[in-house]
């Protein structure tokens with residue numbers, strides 16, 4: 342019988358931002374070579390949105406658009422919609438909870454492409470909602486170049502989303518990714534090429550998508566479903582169902598108790614739908 346899964350929870354007193362600052366102070370003391378970087382990226386700032394504006398802009402800026410200009414754009418987005426920064430905190434918390442390689446909040450903030458790409462997409466999406474399409478496309482292009490994540494600025498991505506490794510992520514214009522989804526590298530949420538208009542997948546809450554999975558067309562992946570690595574999904578997936586293969590077929594039920602979603606558990610084993618049997622399929 343598979344051992345019962347429990348979510349890893351890191352409740353930082355004072356919140357994610359306060360904990361990030363503590364970690365940055367400790368790291369600066371332990372590794373003087375990184376001290377000025379840690380000060381510039383984190384310790385110099387009052388709020389997480391100020392730190393993110395600086396950090397994202399310093400990466401996204403280039404000869405076409407300076408970091409200074411991009412920093413002002415980020416600040417404008419965070420000031421106009423404070424919810425974007427709350428999503429940034431929530432995303433950082435779930436990376437720490439779900440990624441066994443993540444020891445400290447400093448890792449996603451400074452180094453994880455999935456986290457940085459998602460936060461930069463949130464700025465591009467805000468620009469899209471403000472009808473500043475060309476600047477949104479500029480950001481999409483830079484995000485793709487830097488972080489290997491190509492997300493159309495119109496794509497709607499919920500909170501608590503974890504994109505592990507990031508390399509080769511593609512998310513199309515009319516895709517929806519609801520709250521608390523996890524996906525690994527090389528996932529495509531794309532069109533079939535046969536449809537126009539609303540043509541991309543709708544990924545419901547708590548879904549786990551394995552590395553290299555291709556989900557194609559305006560189909561629905563139900564809440565807390567799982568998609569095995571390398572699958573090509575062409576049809577709706579029922580809630581709490583596991584699909585695998587090319588083309589993907591149902592191969593099992595939920596992997597975990599109802600108190601924890603597949604996305605939280607990051608549980609890739611295939612367990613029989615009957616939790617009492619404990620049998621692997």
Ligand SMILES: CC(C)(COP(=O)(O)OP(=O)(O)OC[C@H]1O[C@@H](n2cnc3c(N)ncnc32)[C@H](O)[C@@H]1OP(=O)(O)O)[C@@H](O)C(=O)NCCC(=O)NCCS
Nearest residue numbers: 511513529530531532533534535555557573575587588589
């Ligand atoms: C478009 C596409 C999904 C197939 O469309 P289609 O020709 O209308 O085929 P259907 O969806 O009717 O499927 C026909 C059969 O082939 C299977 N099939 C379709 N695409 C398949 C694929 N990529 N791999 C394996 N089998 C596939 C279907 O399951 C179906 O099998 P069945 O008859 O046993 O049920 C497929 O050609 C494809 O993968 N296109 C690439 C799209 C892409 O790369 N999008 C990314 C954009 S970012």
